[in-house]
Amino acid sequence: MSKNKEHFAFDQVPRAPLPFNVNRRHLYSALFTEFNVYSGKDEGGTAYKLADLGVWPDEKLYMLTPVVAAGCKISIADGIVCGQPEGATKPVQLFPLDSPALAAFNLFNGQTLLGEVSRQMAKEQSWDDTHAFAYVRGLFLWLVLAGVCQPKG
Numbered sequence: 001m002s003k004n005k006e007h008f009a010f011d012q013v014p015r016a017p018l019p020f021n022v023n024r025r026h027l028y029s030a031l032f033t034e035f036n037v038y039s040g041k042d043e044g045g046t047a048y049k050l051a052d053l054g055v056w057p058d059e060k061l062y063m064l065t066p067v068v069a070a071g072c073k074i075s076i077a078d079g080i081v082c083g084q085p086e087g088a089t090k091p092v093q094l095f096p097l098d099s100p101a102l103a104a105f106n107l108f109n110g111q112t113l114l115g116e117v118s119r120q121m122a123k124e125q126s127w128d129d130t131h132a133f134a135y136v137r138g139l140f141l142w143l144v145l146a147g148v149c150q151p152k153g
Helices: 003-007 024-042 050-055 058-062 101-106 114-125 129-145
Strands: 066-068 073-077 080-084 092-096 149-151
Touching: 050 129, 058 114, 058 129, 080 101, 092 101, 092 129, 101 114, 101 129, 114 129, 129 149
Parallel strands: none
Antiparallel strands: 066 149, 073 080, 080 092
């Protein structure tokens, strides 16, 4: 497996708390994201920390609705999809344009449950359900860590 392929091995994201490392430049953006997660509690949702998503069971993750974070800019450079969270000084490389991640990312629209994204990817890529969900879960968690996506509400 090439180094580039390993870098985007979304189906191999471990089950562990997400290792957020927030520097002072990104503190406002990180606090804003956490506030959005906690504000869902006031609207009848459940409060949780984004770092905990990495240890959630699949059944709970199936029911999350991924959405691109407010103010995040998505761009393409040299065949790579990039994201620049609000307050970031430069974009982060997310995945290649020719990756199955693009189809999944396009479904992170604030309307489609993570479980449904997984079922769609299994169908489109001829993957078994376990592999499809591992891939979609890993992609979503990577995008949460990058500050590009978050759970809706």
